[in-house]
Amino acid sequence: MRYRIGVDIGGTGIKIGLVDENNQIVNRHSLPTGAERPYLSVVEDIVKGIAAVKGDISYKEIISVGVGCPGFVNPETGLLVHAGNLNWENVPLKDALESRMGLPVYVGNDANCAVVGETVAGAAKGKRNVMLITLGTGVGGGLILNGKLFTGSMGMGAELGHAILVMDGEPCTCGIRGCFEAYASVSALIRQTKEMMERCPDSAMHEFSQKNARIDGRTAFDCARMGDEAAKRVVEQYIRYVAAGIGSQINVFRPEAVLIGGGISAEGDHLIKPLNEMVGEYVFAFKQVGAPPILKASLGNDAGIIGAAYLDAVS
Numbered sequence: 001m002r003y004r005i006g007v008d009i010g011g012t013g014i015k016i017g018l019v020d021e022n023n024q025i026v027n028r029h030s031l032p033t034g035a036e037r038p039y040l041s042v043v044e045d046i047v048k049g050i051a052a053v054k055g056d057i058s059y060k061e062i063i064s065v066g067v068g069c070p071g072f073v074n075p076e077t078g079l080l081v082h083a084g085n086l087n088w089e090n091v092p093l094k095d096a097l098e099s100r101m102g103l104p105v106y107v108g109n110d111a112n113c114a115v116v117g118e119t120v121a122g123a124a125k126g127k128r129n130v131m132l133i134t135l136g137t138g139v140g141g142g143l144i145l146n147g148k149l150f151t152g153s154m155g156m157g158a159e160l161g162h163a164i165l166v167m168d169g170e171p172c173t174c175g176i177r178g179c180f181e182a183y184a185s186v187s188a189l190i191r192q193t194k195e196m197m198e199r200c201p202d203s204a205m206h207e208f209s210q211k212n213a214r215i216d217g218r219t220a221f222d223c224a225r226m227g228d229e230a231a232k233r234v235v236e237q238y239i240r241y242v243a244a245g246i247g248s249q250i251n252v253f254r255p256e257a258v259l260i261g262g263g264i265s266a267e268g269d270h271l272i273k274p275l276n277e278m279v280g281e282y283v284f285a286f287k288q289v290g291a292p293p294i295l296k297a298s299l300g301n302d303a304g305i306i307g308a309a310y311l312d313a314v315s
């Protein structure tokens with residue numbers, strides 16, 4: 001048996017997994033990210049963590065190490081160019097790890113790792129053209145095209161969340177206006193919820209959010225399930241934005257399946273079913289050939305580890 005190691009660097013924690021050839025995580029280790037520390041001390045911790053998950057297995061039995069992290073990652077140079085919630089700029093992550101371990105190291109951004117993981121071992125297992133959209137704090141995207149991860153020039157491709165959905169529309173966190181993310185992220189959903197609450201003082205969302213002391217990405221979905229009409233309109237409009245954004249990208253890439261991950265995917269069928277029903281309105285040649293299925297990503301947090309581990313196989 002040979003193994004791969006996947007490292008998933010998140011904002012608060014780093015998860016390391018030893019992945020076998022059956023795509024199972026057979027050993028795990030986690031440590032705090034320590035975003036405020038210099039990156040080299042974090043690299044030392046990752047090397048120690050890799051030694052810990054490896055256990056008695058020799059380095060010869062390990063095919064490669066893959067590292068996924070949030071932000072701008074250049075897979076060609078191995079540079080972590082910019083990481084939003086980590087204080088790292090232009091960090092030579094690949095070189096630093098390779099020189100300490102003598103193993104080939106691959107780096108990729110977190111959404112790219114997620115689509116690799118889902119294609120290797122999750123909801124899109126065995127497919128060769130797969131698109132993944134994460135609906136979370138931001139909107140991330142990952143693309144497998146003809147069996148390979150598409151990263152574009154400098155690793156900056158497949159930013160599906162920043163395709164323009166509405167010209168000169170709502171401001172996006174990236175500085176552009178009208179991005180898909182500005183309509184489909186959790187904060188966009190919260191904005192849409194608040195706007196509807198302002199227009200509908202009788203909506204059950206008012207009492208519900210006061211009881212919970214917050215308005216969040218679940219408020220509208222929860223109240224819609226309770227039968228509140230204003231909440232149903234928020235959910236329907238939100239899903240329509242997501243359908244239009246995904247439909248447009250289906251027209252460019254025509255994947256075999258579209259996977260939905262991120263926090264909002266926890267709504268399950270309440271999101272996925274209407275999304276599949278609506279997306280055809282935005283898909284080219286829908287009447288003739290239909291639309292690819294939109295599925296919930298299935299690996300959860302393990303997608304990051306398994307996807308990072310398999311970066312070597314799709315690069």
Ligand SMILES: [Zn+2]
Pocket residue numbers: 161162172173174175176179181182
């Ligand atoms: Zn944007």
